[in-house]
Amino acid sequence: MSRQKNPFKLEAVSTFGSSLVTCESLGYMGRARDELDEYLSTYAVASRRYGGAFGVRGAHGSGKTHLLSWLAERARTLRHIKPNVIYAKADSPRLFDLLRQICGQIERTFLISLLDEAALNTARVEARVARATESLEERLVTPQDAQIIYGEGNLDREHIENLFAEQLRAIQVPSRLVTALLSVPDSRYGDIAYRWLDR
Amino acid sequence: VREMKEVLDTFHLRTPPFFPEIGPDGEPVDKNLVARALNPALDARLLHYYFDLYDWSESPMIGGISQVKAFDRFPEDIDLNQDGTMLVLLSGTSQTGRDSLANLILFAIEKKLDKKPFMVLAELDDLSREQNIKDLARLFISSLEESPSFSQEYIRSLEAIYESEIKEVSVGSQTLFPVLFKRLSSKVKSRLKMPIVFMVKGERQTFDFWRCLYNSTRSLADFIIVQTSQVADASTCRARLSNEGKNVAHIHAPLLDIYMAEQYIRARLAAERPTGVTIPPTDGLIPFSRAALDVLYEPGADSNGRTPKWSIGWLRRTLLRAMEDHFDELTEVMVKNNVTTLSALPPASLLIGRERVLKTRRSLNLNRGAR
Numbered sequence: 253m254s255r256q257k258n259p260f261k262l263e264a265v266s267t268f269g270s271s272l273v274t275c276e277s278l279g280y281m282g283r284a285r286d287e288l289d290e291y292l293s294t295y296a297v298a299s300r301r302y303g304g305a306f307g308v309r310g311a312h313g314s315g316k317t318h319l320l321s322w323l324a325e326r327a328r329t330l331r332h333i334k335p336n337v338i339y340a341k342a343d344s345p346r347l348f349d350l351l352r353q354i355c356g357q358i359e360r361t362f363l364i365s366l367l368d369e370a371a372l373n374t375a376r377v378e379a380r381v382a383r384a385t386e387s388l389e390e391r392l393v394t395p396q397d398a399q400i401i402y403g404e405g406n407l408d409r410e411h412i413e414n415l416f417a418e419q420l421r422a423i424q425v426p427s428r429l430v431t432a433l434l435s436v437p438d439s440r441y442g443d444i445a446y447r448w449l450d451r
Numbered sequence: 452v453r454e455m456k457e458v459l460d461t462f463h464l465r466t467p468p469f470f471p472e473i474g475p476d477g478e479p480v481d482k483n484l485v486a487r488a489l490n491p492a493l494d495a496r497l498l499h500y501y502f503d504l505y506d507w508s509e510s511p512m513i514g515g516i517s518q519v520k521a522f523d524r525f526p527e528d529i530d531l532n533q534d535g536t537m538l539v540l541l542s543g544t545s546q547t548g549r550d551s552l553a554n555l556i557l558f559a560i561e562k563k564l565d566k567k568p569f570m571v572l573a574e575l576d577d578l579s580r581e582q583n584i585k586d587l588a589r590l591f592i593s594s595l596e597e598s599p600s601f602s603q604e605y606i607r608s609l610e611a612i613y614e615s616e617i618k619e620v621s622v623g624s625q626t627l628f629p630v631l632f633k634r635l636s637s638k639v640k641s642r643l644k645m646p647i648v649f650m651v652k653g654e655r656q657t658f659d660f661w662r663c664l665y666n667s668t669r670s671l672a673d674f675i676i677v678q679t680s681q682v683a684d685a686s687t688c689r690a691r692l693s694n695e696g697k698n699v700a701h702i703h704a705p706l707l708d709i710y711m712a713e714q715y716i717r718a719r720l721a722a723e724r725p726t727g728v729t730i731p732p733t734d735g736l737i738p739f740s741r742a743a744l745d746v747l748y749e750p751g752a753d754s755n756g757r758t759p760k761w762s763i764g765w766l767r768r769t770l771l772r773a774m775e776d777h778f779d780e781l782t783e784v785m786v787k788n789n790v791t792t793l794s795a796l797p798p799a800s801l802l803i804g805r806e807r808v809l810k811t812r813r814s815l816n817l818n819r820g821a822r
Contacts, residue, residue: 380753381750381751381755382749382754382759383746384769387812387813387816391817404815406765406815406818408762410545410654414680431578431655432578435578438655440577441578441655445578448578
């Protein structure tokens with residue numbers, strides 16, 4: 253049996269971020285655009301927000317990267333919402349490499365605010381575990397509120413941070429990355445941790 | 452004051468059980484000492500307020516709270532392997548009794564050796580293992596400045612040792628600057644004449660670091676006490692060092708489930724009943740009703756099947772405040788009903804119920820009316 257010859261070019265046909273001449277009337281592009289629009293419109297309301305994903309399948313040169321570039325460009329031109337567009341290429345078997353590509357495209361200040369938001373959500377969930385602490389949730393509006401509540405002893409900062417770290421490990425984030433990620437807000441070593449993630 | 456005494460008398464209590472004002476010997480207790488982590492080195496009567504909530508399963512050499520000798524088991528020199536240095540890993544989050552346990556270990560060391568330990572408190576949060584070990588050495592040297600046994604000139608000679616030894620390439624990631632600590636040990640121990648204890652905190656560290664810490668500093672330190680919220684890492688560190696024949700213990704201070712909470716409340720209330728008063732076990736929670744305890748462990752509307760657990764500090768604060776709120780309420784009811792003794796009120800109204808505890812918790816959650 254003879255091996256089939258690859259009919260496509262070895263190099264990527266399109267590279268992410270390059271300027272585009274495109275045809276929006278193609279059905280698959282419209283469907284992807286609608287997904288993005290729906291995701292972003294629900295994002296504005298915290299209670300309706302969700303984590304979305306969709307897959308794009310196609311042969312080499314069929315326009316997958318082109319579609320992503322077009323969606324990114326479209327997202328950047330929106331007026332009412334300013335999404336952060338991050339592109340990572342999964343060309344390594346290690347999840348670690350992918351996560352570092354992602355972290356490398358997020359500014360440290362923004363990464364800190366994302367971590368604060370995530371820890372706040374963990375605190376809210378923890379408050380809801382018991383009848384005795386449910387009423388804390390109404391005070392957990394901003395990350396600063398969580399710090400005040402930790403100070404009062406009504407929730408425990410270490411406990412919440414441990415739960416948050418457990419959640420990250422549960423989705424297969426490597427332990428070293430979790431440690432570095434959780435160190436990013438630290439005033440003494442956060443910059444080193446961030447540079448390690450970003451290198 | 453008279454009203455509070457009457458309320459306490461009614462419930463057969465000689466002092467508020469969750470914030471005692473009178474010690475076991477009948478003498479007043481300093482409020483500042485019972486408001487924070489217990490430290491029997493400051494007042495030995497505080498031994499009576501320890502509750503044995505700890506998990507000793509990974510601590511064969513240290514274990515069992517004793518109100519007389521601190522621990523039922525504490526290592527003698529003959530129990531210790533190799534050079535005698537012991538690593539004690541204390542795991543648990545805030546308010547779980549972890550700090551109180553660290554203080555109890557220091558107290559036990561003092562009792563055992565009849566000498567106050569020389570303690571170096573180090574918060575090691577650097578991401579670099581090497582930097583953390585160097586920081587600890589520097590902290591040790593600077594702590595000696597407080598000791599009258601060490602002149603400025605002597606301190607400078609120790610700093611010179613530090614500067615020369617940190618230039619040496621380390622022998623490996625499991626032992627860093629061992630010669631530095633050996634040289635410090637030979638220069639310091641004969642003069643200091645005190646057991647050296649490193650009390651280490653740091654939330655970013657893992658079992659590898661603590662193992663390295665032990666291997667690097669054991670020539671100098673007699674005890675290394677690590678406080679961490681990372682239970683799994685503490686357990687792994689203990690297992691690995693134990694396999695290597697090192698002196699190591701891991702003690703966990705857990706959150707309390709409803710069973711342990713009940714034991715704690717019963718023990719605390721029983722300890723503060725006046726001499727000669729016997730309460731039947733069925734009334735062991737008085738002034739709390741069973742429902743008052745149960746509601747603290749009632750899952751929330753969105754608990755996802757998880758059962759609440761609380762730190763002893765959180766529980767103590769909740770119970771203390773619920774009692775205070777309840778006693779205030781009883782006083783108001785007496786005035787309103789124009790009665791002068793609690794015995795004139797319906798017996799059921801005397802107990803702290805479910806709603807009272809929920810109201811108290813809500814008030815604490817909203818940080819209202821902090822006392």
